[in-house]
Amino acid sequence: xxxxxxxxxxxxxxxxxxxxxxxxxxxxxxxxxxxxxxxxxxxxxxxxxxxxxxxxxxxxxxxxxxxxxxxxxxxxxxxxxxxxxxxxxxxxxxxxxxxxxxxxxxxxxxxxxxxxxxxxxxxxxxxxxxxxxxxxxxxxxxxxxxxxxxxxxxxxxxxxxxxxxxxxxxxxxxxxxxxxxxxxxxxxxxxxxxxxxxxxxxxxxxxxxxxxxxxxxxxxxxxxxxxxxxxxxxxxxxxxxxxxxxxxxxxxxxxxxxxxxxxxxxxxxxxxxxxxxxxxxxxxxxxxxxxxxxxxxxxxxxxxxxxxxxxxxxxxxxxxxxxxxxxxxxxxxxxxxxxxxxxxxxxxxxxxxxxxxxxxxxxxxx
Amino acid sequence: xxxxxxxxxxxxxxxxxxxxxxxxxxxxxxxxxxxxxxxxxxxxxxxxxxxxxxxxxxxxxxxxxxxxxxxxxxxxxxxxxxxxxxxxxxxxxxxxxxxxxxxxxxxxxxxxxxxxxxxxxxxxxxxxxxxxxxxxxxxxxxxxxxxxxxxxxxxxxxxxxxxxxxxxxxxxxxxxxxxxxxxxxxxxxxxxxxxxxxxxxxxxxxxxxxxxxxxxxxxxxxxxxxxxxxxxxxxxxxxxxxxxxxxxxxxxxxxxxxxxxxxxxxxxxxxxxxxxxxxxxxxxxxxxxxxxxxxxxxxxxxxxxxxxxxxxxxxxxxxxxxxxxxxxxxxxxxxxxxxxxxxxxxxxxxxxxxxxxxxxxxxxxx
Numbered sequence: 236x237x238x239x240x241x242x243x244x245x246x247x248x249x250x251x252x253x254x255x256x257x258x259x260x261x262x263x264x265x266x267x268x269x270x271x272x273x274x275x276x277x278x279x280x281x282x283x284x285x286x287x288x289x290x291x292x293x294x295x296x297x298x299x300x301x302x303x304x305x306x307x308x309x310x311x312x313x314x315x316x317x318x319x320x321x322x323x324x325x326x327x328x329x330x331x332x333x334x335x336x337x338x339x340x341x342x343x344x345x346x347x348x349x350x351x352x353x354x355x356x357x358x359x360x361x362x363x364x365x366x367x368x369x370x371x372x373x374x375x376x377x378x379x380x381x382x383x384x385x386x387x388x389x390x391x392x393x394x395x396x397x398x399x400x401x402x403x404x405x406x407x408x409x410x411x412x413x414x415x416x417x418x419x420x421x422x423x424x425x426x427x428x429x430x431x432x433x434x435x436x437x438x439x440x441x442x443x444x445x446x447x448x449x450x451x452x453x454x455x456x457x458x459x460x461x462x463x464x465x466x467x468x469x470x471x472x473x474x475x476x477x478x479x480x481x482x483x484x485x486x487x488x489x490x491x492x493x494x495x496x497x498x499x500x501x502x503x504x505x506x507x508x509x510x511x512x513x514x515x516x517x518x519x520x521x522x523x524x525x526x527x528x529x530x531x532x533x534x535x536x537x538x539x540x541x542x543x544x545x546x547x548x549x550x551x552x553x554x555x556x557x558x559x560x561x562x563x564x565x566x567x568x569x570x571x572x573x574x575x576x577x578x579x580x581x582x583x584x585x586x587x588x589x590x591x592x593x594x595x596x597x598x599x600x601x
Numbered sequence: 602x603x604x605x606x607x608x609x610x611x612x613x614x615x616x617x618x619x620x621x622x623x624x625x626x627x628x629x630x631x632x633x634x635x636x637x638x639x640x641x642x643x644x645x646x647x648x649x650x651x652x653x654x655x656x657x658x659x660x661x662x663x664x665x666x667x668x669x670x671x672x673x674x675x676x677x678x679x680x681x682x683x684x685x686x687x688x689x690x691x692x693x694x695x696x697x698x699x700x701x702x703x704x705x706x707x708x709x710x711x712x713x714x715x716x717x718x719x720x721x722x723x724x725x726x727x728x729x730x731x732x733x734x735x736x737x738x739x740x741x742x743x744x745x746x747x748x749x750x751x752x753x754x755x756x757x758x759x760x761x762x763x764x765x766x767x768x769x770x771x772x773x774x775x776x777x778x779x780x781x782x783x784x785x786x787x788x789x790x791x792x793x794x795x796x797x798x799x800x801x802x803x804x805x806x807x808x809x810x811x812x813x814x815x816x817x818x819x820x821x822x823x824x825x826x827x828x829x830x831x832x833x834x835x836x837x838x839x840x841x842x843x844x845x846x847x848x849x850x851x852x853x854x855x856x857x858x859x860x861x862x863x864x865x866x867x868x869x870x871x872x873x874x875x876x877x878x879x880x881x882x883x884x885x886x887x888x889x890x891x892x893x894x895x896x897x898x899x900x901x902x903x904x905x906x907x908x909x910x911x912x913x914x915x916x917x918x919x920x921x922x923x924x925x926x927x928x929x930x931x932x933x934x935x936x937x938x939x940x941x942x943x944x945x946x947x948x949x950x951x952x953x954x955x956x957x958x959x960x961x962x963x964x965x966x967x
Contacts, residue, residue, distance in 0.1 A: 239636050240628040248848060251629055259849060260626040262606040263617055263798055265927045270605050297800070298664045298822065301844035305822040333821045426845055432629055434663070434800055434847035453819050455699045456664065456671040478667035479792055481800035482614060483625060484850070561631045 241555075242582070244591055245563035246374050246536055247404070248426035248433050249579040251491070255431040258490035259483050266480040274489050275466065275480065281492035282437050285429075285500055286402070286421065287412035293439040294466040295425075295488055296457065297481050300403045303422025303436030304333055306457040307368075307399055310440075310448050311420060314338030316365035321352040325375035325566040326401055330368050337453070339366075348569065349538070351531040352380035354388055365447075366397045366420075372405035374427075375566035377527040377538035377575060379405070386417030397444050403427060406437060407495055408507045408535035408579055419444035425484070428507065428535050430580025431491045434484040491580075507583040508534045514578060517592040521601050526565075526573050535583065538565070539574045542599070547571040550598055558594040607921075608948070610957055611929035612740050612902055613770070614792035614799050615945040617857070621797040624856030625849050632846040640855050641832065641846065647858035648803050651795075651866055652768070652787065653778035659805040660832040661791075661854055662823065663847050666769045669788025669802030670699055672823040673734075673765055676806075676814050677786060680704030682731035687718040691741035691932040692767055696734050703819070705732075714935065715904070717897040718746035720754055731813075732763045732786075738771035740793075741932035743893040743904035743941060745771070752783030763810050769793060772803060773861055774873045774901035774945060785810035791850075794873065794901050796946025797857045800850040857946075873949040874900045880944060883958040887967050892931075892939050901949065904931070905940045908965070913937040916964050924960040 243250050264271040275294075282293050296302050308330070312318060318339040320330045323346035331341050344360045346353060352369050367389055371382050382400050389396050397419040405411055408428030413421055419441040426433035440448075440459070452458050456478065465477040495503050511534025515525060518539055526538035541547045547564055548571065554560045565573030578587055609616050617625075630637040645659050652659070662668050674696075678684060684705040686696045689712035697707050710726045712719060718735050733755055737748050748766050755762050763785040771777060774794030779787055785807040792799035806814075806825070818824050822844065830841040861869050877900025881891060884905055892904035907913045913930055914937065920926045931939030944953055 238627050239630065241630060241634065243629060243631055245631055248629060248631060248845060251849075256626055260622055261604050263609060263614060264605065264607060265609050265611055265614060266799070268607065268921070268927060298668065299845050299847055302664065302822050305820065309820075329821070336817075336819050336821055424845065432847065432849035433632070433845045434850050451702075453702045454671065454675075455695070455702055456668050479614060479665050479790065479799045481665055481798065481850075483617075483798035484800050484847075555634070561634060 240559060242560045242587065242590065244576055244578065244582060244587065245561045246575045246577050247424070247579065249430060249577055250581045251432055252430035252494050252581045254494040255487045255491040258487035259432070261486055264482055266482055267476065271482055272474065275485060278485060278489045278492065281489070281496055282439065284496055285407055285492060286439060288414045288439055290439045290441055292445060292459070292463060292467060294462070295435040295485060296438045297478060298436055299433045300422070300424025300426070300436050302457065303424070303438050304330060304401065306436070306438055306459065307420050307422050308334045308337050308339070309452045309454050309457055310459045311366065311397065311444060312337040312339045313365070313449060315340060317342060317361055318366045318368060319344060319357060319360045319364040321357050321369040321380070322346060323350060323352055323376065323378060323380065324348055324370065324373035326370045326373060326403070334368070348567070349376050349378060349526050350528045351378050352385065354381065354385050357385065358388055358392065363393060364396055366399050368399040370401040372533050372536070374404045374536060377533045377536045378531050379533050382418060383416040390417045397447065404533065404536055407503065408583070409504045410500060413439065425488055427577070428579040429488065429491055429495070431488050432484070434481060435488055507578065510578040510583040510585060510588055511535060511537060513585055513588045514576065514591065517588065521592070521596060535577060535579045537576045539576065541572050541574060545599065547574065553598045554594055560591060560594055606925060608926045608953065608956065610942055610944065610948060610953065611927045612941045612943050613790070613945065615796060615943055616947045617798055618796035618860055618947045620860040621853045621857035624853035625798070627852055630848055632848055633842065637848055638840065641851060644851060644855045644858065647855065647862055648805065650862055651773055651858060652805060654780045654805055656805045656807055657833060658811060658825070658829060660828070661801040661851060662804045663844065664802055665799045666788070666790025666792070666802050668823065669790070669804050670696060670767065672802070672804055672825065673786050673788050674700045674703050674705070675818045675820050675823055676825045677732060677763065677810060678703040678705045679731070679815060681706060683708060683727055684732045684734060685710060685723060685726045685730040687723050687735040687746070688712060689716060689718055689742065689744060689746065690714055690736065690739035692736045692739060692769070696767070700734070714933070715742050715744060715892050716894050717744050718751065720747065720751050723751065724754055724758065729759060730762055732765050734765040736767040738768070738899050738902070740770045740902060743899045743902045744897050745899050748784060749782040756783045763813065770899065770902055773869065774949070775870045776866060779805065791854055793943070794945045795854065795857055795861070797854050798850070800847060801854055873944065876944040876949040876951060876954055877901060877903060879951055879954045880942065880957065883954065887958070887962060901943060901945045903942045905942065907938050907940060911965065913940065919964045920960055926957060926960055
């Protein structure tokens with residue numbers, strides 16, 4: 236059967252950077268091989284660079300992005316802890332589910348989808364929560380929230396509350412400064428702006444948060460104490476086997492991060508911004524309405540209102556079959572009234588913009 | 602920096618089948634693309650073939666082998682359930698840890714490492730446990746246990762007890778007939794005899810076990826009810842997005858399984874047996890002692906006693922640096938007194954046997 240080639244311009248996965256594909260296909264190493272461990276260390280360093288953090292505990296977890304969310308709650312929620320969750324889309328919604336499974340007393344701060352997190356309302360929701368959780372770039376709506384300002388406000392109020400940020404769709408697509416923003420726990424995915432296939436969840440935790448972790452979480456697989464003994468070395472400095480690291484995926488992430496850092500994170504962010512701005516301008520010129528609130532729109536992921544009288548699924552199907560272009564539907568109640576168009580990683584390029592605009596114009600007959 | 606090529610002859614990961622590597626590097630598909638969903642369905646079919654089961658719920662979980670163990674317990678242990686675990690190596694040991702985290706009353710049946718599971722003792726441990734768990738092929742010791750006989754004995758006693766089998770090192774390396782053996786829950790890894798890089802955990806569950814699952818497990822990521830809605834379709838037949846499937850890894854597994862099935866599972870099992878027998882004969886001719894009990898030795902993974910006066914780590918290091926060959930040390934208290942040599946998947950070949958025997962002979966000066 237012939238292989239099918241797609242332009243993955245949905246909310247992720249995106250097409251991989253060529254370096255990521257080459258990394259996947261490179262000769263395999265064992266998970267205890269000194270060469271592999273050096274690569275794992277360097278991957279940690281590169282994640283620190285891209286994320287703007289000095290956290291020692293910065294590592295790729297062995298699962299897709301969602302496993303990062305799970306690890307963030309299972310390792311840091313003590314039963315009965317108050318966790319304030321800013322909900323402005325599907326992934327904030329999911330945080331509430333996950334946190335509750337681990338015994339948190341969840342305080343939701345609901346927002347209209349398409350709008351950014353309202354920091355005042357989050358602060359007012361509880362005077363002294365154990366954790367405040369928010370999504371930096373909401374994949375479900377295409378909205379960016381101001382994590383920097385949220386972190387500053389929280390730290391001004393007290394020294395105790397931990398700030399947890401979902402960076403799945405922001406990492407590698409825009410400048411992030413976790414340490415300067417006072418973020419304590421963050422997770423991400425590889426399949427968006429990092430330009431790596433899905434399968435790993437970059438994760439980082441501050442020393443302050445580490446002191447408040449759950450000593451023996453219910454999960455064995457995501458027990459950060461055990462994983463840390465392998466990835467960053469135990470108290471004795473040695474590395475203890477925990478589970479077999481997904482070596483090919485780590486190599487792929489390592490090589491994609493190398494490429495991003497060689498290009499320079501500021502330049503990569505600019506590339507994403509320019510592609511996103513060109514796309515958004517082009518869509519509006521076509522008479523389409525953008526879904527996310529102005530001033531808070533992601534460049535790497537654009538949400539578009541499906542015009543009246545147009546069948547969302549038909550358009551997506553036609554783009555896929557006639558042009559090999561995948562774009563996404565909306566999430567939740569916006570499933571059929573919003574499209575999501577991603578220009579992430581390797582796809583954050585002007586040629587992709589023209590290709591998508593041209594194809595969409597034809598399909599919509601505009 | 603030059604890429605390093607290794608012969609991965611330890612307890613896993615093993616070198617990938619060429620088809621698996623090609624699958625990794627094929628053009629990426631989105632996790633909701635019809636082409637990808639067809640590939641996922643076919644991967645389920647192929648897993649059913651290799652595992653000898655008709656279970657509808659047969660799928661690759663998005664993590665390494667250990668996530669299969671976690672999923673097996675978190676989804677089927679109700680707090681207070683009696684779980685009898687046959688412990689004859691590291692992975693039986695780990696099952697006790699994982700089961701206890703989810704509230705099981707664990708009844709351990711300890712065996713000397715290197716020996717197979719004693720079915721009479723397992724049966725005698727408790728008259729009516731909720732689950733009996735055992736490892737088919739113990740990666741830590743190189744021992745095979747008779748899961749078929751265990752299943753028959755359990756089913757003869759009652760209809761209620763679920764049988765859970767770890768197939769991480771057996772899948773794809775020997776004939777398995779889960780349905781005929783009365784296994785209810787099984788998990789595996791991709792990086793051993795399936796010849797795929799680490800990163801997925803094949804998983805299967807019988808209808809009988811499904812009826813006894815935990816409706817809302819603590820984990821969100823491994824909630825089989827939610828995952829099933831995506832992988833096998835929900836009650837309505839539609840597929841609901843859960844998490845982004847690791848598409849490149851699934852393609853790799855799909856292609857390696859295709860190759861195994863084309864060769865034929867009986868032929869693949871014979872290839873593993875012949876390679877293992879040749880290795881074990883050669884090691885004994887060299888005057889080395891095998892660790893696993895005779896008559897219960899795996900062909901795909903051979904455990905060898907490190908000879909008196911020989912430094913285990915030195916030998917492994919010399920094999921790695923001078924020959925590019927990775928073999929494993931022992932596990933647990935046998936870390937430095939046992940070597941583990943795997944001939945799995947692509948490496949279950951006579952040329953690998955000669956290469957390893959020749960190199961080991963030189964290094965040991967025999």
